[in-house]
Amino acid sequence: MPDNNEEVQREVKERTGTQPCIWQIEVVHMILEGKDVITIAATSSGKSFPAPCDLNDC
Numbered sequence: 202m203p204d205n206n207e208e209v210q211r212e213v214k215e216r217t218g219t220q221p222c223i224w225q226i227e228v229v230h231m232i233l234e235g236k237d238v239i240t241i242a243a244t245s246s247g248k249s250f251p252a253p254c255d256l257n258d259c
Contacts, residue, residue, distance in 0.1 A: 222247060 203209045206226045214220040224240075225247050231238045242248050 203212050206223050209226045210220050210223070224242075228238050228240055240248050
C-alpha cells in the first residue's frame with residue numbers, strides 16, 4: 202500500500218484513470234479502520250467513491 206495520500210492518488214489514477222480527492226482517500230482509510238463515517242459534500246463531488254471499499258470489505 203502506498204505510504205501517503207498523494208501516492209494513493211497517483212496509484213488510483215494509473216489504475217482507473219480517475220484521481221480521487223484527498224478527502225476521499227481519508228474516508229477510505231477511516232472505513233478500513235472500522236470507523237463510522239459521515240461525509241457532507243456537494244452533489245457530484247465523489248461521495249460514492251469509497252462505497253465499493255465498504256461493500257467489498259477491502
